[in-house]
Amino acid sequence: MSQYSGKITFYEGKCFTGRKLEVCGSCGSFQDQGFLNRVNSICVQSGAWVCFDHPNFRGQQYILEHGEYPDFYRWNGRSDHLGSCRPVGMHGEHYRIQIFEGSHFSGPSLELTEDCSFLQGQGWDKTCINALKVYGDGAWVLYEEPNYRGRMYVVERGEFSNFNAWQARSASVQSIRRVINYF
Known part of the structure; x- marks a missing residue:
């Protein structure tokens, strides 16, 4: 699309x-x-x-x-x-995001292609993300709390070297979902 x-x-x-x-x-x-x-x-x-x-x-x-x-x-x-x-910029249906513990894409990372209601349940042992890369076609929503609650931040294709790049107040992110309902 x-x-x-x-x-x-x-x-x-x-x-x-x-x-x-x-x-x-x-x-x-x-x-x-x-x-x-x-x-x-x-x-x-x-x-x-x-x-x-x-x-x-x-x-x-x-x-x-x-x-x-x-x-x-x-x-x-x-x-x-x-x-x-x-x-929200939607370019297709291929979703891929990589999150990083450290700013400027440093430290441990995790790649996701599906929604995640609780990052710690996926093996991410932190409650924060300090950088990320959106590789795919679609956009993602980052939530400060588990189960898609709390403050939200939209990220589209590109690189975000620190949480200020996506206009967040802090690096706290505990759930992530794809933006898929755009028709």
Whole structure:
């Protein structure tokens, strides 16, 4: 599959009510589109998206895949504040990620091609990842807690020499999953 941007609609009110903003590509600032940063529900018609609680693709990240989110709790939001979004780059269906204990790709490493709800259960004896390489076509979501919970960070094809490169607050990562629901 080639990269596909998709379509996402943001609503000010819960359950898809109030003013709305439809987006079909990257949007660096909802306010620049005449839409306040208050978002209480979202409908993802197609594509996979990463939304940020601040403009210019900064701050807390939220991954949203095809489906409906009638309130901000459904996308693990802590408030109704979002400021920007972009489609997740999807290039195909071949997933491969390599995680490293040390920054700059040093120390022990582990390669994954499937979701992992608890890295320590796969033999990774640390609760942190300090670098990673995404080799495959698809994107991945890193979670600070086991079972795909806590803060999340989206990584796409490329090399990330330290946790700052994927905009994380710390190197804490305990579960990883593929972004697969993008139609």
